[in-house]
Amino acid sequence: MVRAPAPLPSYVNGFAPRNGPAAYPSLWAGLLLAWTPALGNTGNVLRDCGPARLHGTGSGLTLSSAWDVRQGYPSLRTDGVDDYVVASPNWSLDGATFSCWFVLHTLNTWQRIVDGKNDTGFWFGRSSNTGTIGGSFGGQNAPHGAYAAYTLGTLAHYCITRTAAGLNTLYVNGIPQATTYTGLTGSRPVTTVAAGQNRTNSSGNERSDCSYYDIRLYGRVLNQREITQLASDPLAAYLPAKSRRFVSIPDSFYPWHRRRSGLLVGSL
């Protein structure tokens, strides 16, 4: 039996939700980028389901092995050697939120999992030889960001919020972990965003062997409730609200109903 592919909700395409509203509609507010490999294979182009349609272009990907199903979801894996996906936005980030569902397969010294113009914009990855993963917006000067422990090979959701005043907060699986003020405050320009490597310095130790499920960037600070929703499922933003279904059942299916109607008519 061929199972029909899951539908893309109509709000992904900017249309009225004829097939029902999103379960968490606020996850579509202020959205700058939504790369979601967990929706399925889209070849060498990582489709942006956000309003900007900022599709990422793959480089070095071997499609037959890069697209895979792990942890029950489709995913895109960069090999840590020469694979990456890149796009060219024109963002100036003030209050902002970065969110990523991923599985990291190996540690690399200065690896970048997702990078938005090195240190002056935002970055997410690893800054030292410890097993911690983190990142920040505007982390040019020490401290570079907020970090938390990560166990290789586990599916995890990491999220970083950044207020306009420059306070970065790291959440792991929806739970706040650490906060830090980074060196650069004010609007952060981002003109390149990449998954799999650092676009400004793509030396080998900055590549990532990583499976991606959902990468999102917002031009606003998400609240705890929204971060908890994102952390509930890699496809949380795409889940439709439960809706009532109406069916038409003929009266003849319910003999008691017909009898009762008859009594009612008779009593009149």
Add this chain to the structure above:
Amino acid sequence: MPTAEFRRRAGTTITLTNGGDFAFSPAGLANGAFWQSAKVNLLDGDGHFPQSLLVVIRTEMATAPAARSVLNLWWGPSTSSVAATDNPANLSGTDSSYTGYSSDAAVAVDQLIFIGAFPLAARPSGTPQVGPVGLLTPPTPYGCLVLGNASGVALHTTAANQAVRLILPEEIATW
């Protein structure tokens, strides 16, 4: 306008192909190119159109593509049955090559409804490939299908093996 009626029964199918219910002839479409169908009428005899449609593609490639390279499908909704009226993204409503507004089809398709991507197996010509691409929830009774070839190779020139079927996956209950 063809006279095909879309009866509301599970499994009811509209076929888009050369000589089908609605014309769609992308045979030989080059890698990186786009093709649009004739205007499709989804209305049934009672003036209803379906809430969802399963979109199934049948294709044959000219040569073996890279495994898991894809063909993309979009839907351009329209409120008019007239080919050239009320079309998004400069669709013509006729079975023809699609170039967007002005040689910018790759950007213009982002103004349409993305149905899904069909991952290909690395099969040479002579092996048609068939599978579901996505579930379409059409917002209007009319529309055009657009196919984008991102496979790295051309589609085969056999017209009969280039088709898209729109299938009603379930009964629509009314009262």
